[in-house]
Amino acid sequence: MSDLVAPERSGLIPVASYARTSEAFRQRDGHGVRHQLRINERTARQQGCRVVAAYADNGCSATKAGVTRPGFDQMIEDLVRGCTADGQEIRGVVCVADDRLYRRPEDLSRFYAALTAREGRVYLDPQGIRDPYTQDGLLQAVRSLEAAVTETRVRSRRVSNWHWARAVEGVPHSGPRPFGWQEDRITLHPDEAVLVEQAISDRIGGKAVRAIARYWCDLGVTGTRGGRPNAQTVTQIMTAPRVCGYRANRGVLLLVPETREPVPGQWQPIVTPEQWQAVCATFSPGSLYLHRGSGTPRLTEKKAKPRTLGSGLLRCGAARSDGTECRGAMCSQKGRSKRSPYVYTCRSCGRCSISGPLADEALERILFFDGPSHALPPDFVGPRWTAGEMGLEEKREAIRSVLICCVVRPGVKGDRSWDHSRVQPVWRYATHEEKAEAVS
Structure with a gap:
């Protein structure tokens, strides 16, 4: 979260501030999201609101499928819960423009479902306050999505034609x-x-x-x-x-x-x-x-399957220059010791890594021993897991059933001791009631 969070002021609506910049190939200093967060602060003050939490995704595309936006995901989670991790109530969202939040129908659906999960929420941008529960509010959001999709297609076609024209010369x-x-x-x-x-x-x-x-x-x-x-x-x-x-x-x-x-x-x-x-x-x-290039499909039409327990489940907890957490996906790669034959490393910032066996062991401890009672997996999972009857993908599904992800805190340079507390869980359900409702 950003250091732009405003102090408590009574009588104002508490809202979450969100900022996003697209892929930044040249400048990665986060100035774009900082500027958006400051504009959001001003917009909130003008509309009688106060920012209690700020979320940012620096250099993240909202157009491409499969791109992880840790700030957006965290905001969705907090909206559903109704408050931040430290207990600050959230009753709305402020953003500089709709296309910063969503450019795909899936993201629009997720955002509106989370925003309207409770009564009395608002959405505001520099144009004013919008009621997300009315038909007009929803139609305006859909029109913004259509405009963003059209803009993306036109820009993609223009860029593609530009590359082709250069290529034929x-x-x-x-x-x-x-x-x-x-x-x-x-x-x-x-x-x-x-x-x-x-x-x-x-x-x-x-x-x-x-x-x-x-x-x-x-x-x-x-x-x-x-x-x-x-x-x-x-x-x-x-x-x-x-x-x-x-x-x-x-x-x-x-x-x-x-x-x-x-x-x-x-x-x-x-x-x-x-x-x-x-x-x-x-x-x-x-x-x-x-296989070469993101635009070229694999000739075998096969996708590589995860080979380790924590692949895709671990997120980087290193701090960025703007004060936000990286939250980039951590992938496994070959290690340099017998104790750690593979390690998980953040592929976004590269500043956080952890021993693979340590992280997998921490995931197992979290799943069966360190979690709250309402977050335990079904009773049949434990015996089958211990007996070695579960394959890797089945184990990963059991973890995903109770965890959204796990955030890995950076270690201490030179300290080779195994610290399981570096792996901190983000639970999928906050209460028994939420879990029962999701299952039903």
Whole structure:
């Protein structure tokens, strides 16, 4: 929560303030959400309200499916409960614009269900106070959603056309520089280009991609964004059409309409087209190694399943520069010790990590021993869990039935002791009555 929370003032309606900025590739200092929260403070004062809690999502898209918005999720949870975690009553929400709250029908449904879960709630923005219980209030929200969806489609089409027009002219890709080229994306990098050329030659000669990736790691090579090479990233580098001077768009090789020849790029190639075709032929068409870009579907049409108990259930509790919690999803990756063969690390800020076995052990303790009586799983879960009769996904479902998530607090640098209290649960139900109502 933000430090912009106003002090208690009698006679004013207590409201929650929400702010969100879209994906911030260049500036991540949180100035956008800070500005919105200040505007919300002013709007609340003008409308006879006071902000008792502030929620923010910095650099989070509300358009893409599957994106986690920790601030929004926490606000929904507090609205349903009717108060903040410290007991402050909430009787409304203030925001600078509807599209900061929702750009998808699912989010609109969640927000209005939570807002109207109790009587006497209000919604306000710089235009004034809106009654969310009336038909006019709901219709206004739906119209805002339709406008946001239309704007998103128009903007997406415009951006897509802009990228395509640049691509057919052979202009290099925007974004981070590709491995093998310098910052101008045209001139070859003297060291990286040699590595790519050698890797393509070795692969054509029958060398395994994992062996090439290990060799790069032993040399201390890192990607253009600082990551360590692995089999998939090395494959994508070798099989990208750019290595032989061809231009692609969204994973599809572009052809000149008149000649049906590949569109040449404006940059220096690393290998010949024949070498590129030869290295691509060493991979099967369904190989996941060939998957590149968020806009390209996996050729196998299969999604990777979680391999650890806490994947997707843990959220980062590190503090951001604006005072809010990160709440980014924590994913598992290989550890460096026998005691912790895998660790959970925040993929949003990267400033919080915890031993995988410690976190999974803490989840089990929370589920069976540390939780309140109304949050216990069904009676049959414990014996089956202890007897080893439950698979990983069934265990995860049992945890999700009573927990929304668990927030992992940052550890102390240099302290290797196992502190289970770092994993703090966010319960799905506050009372027996709420649980019974949800089950029924």
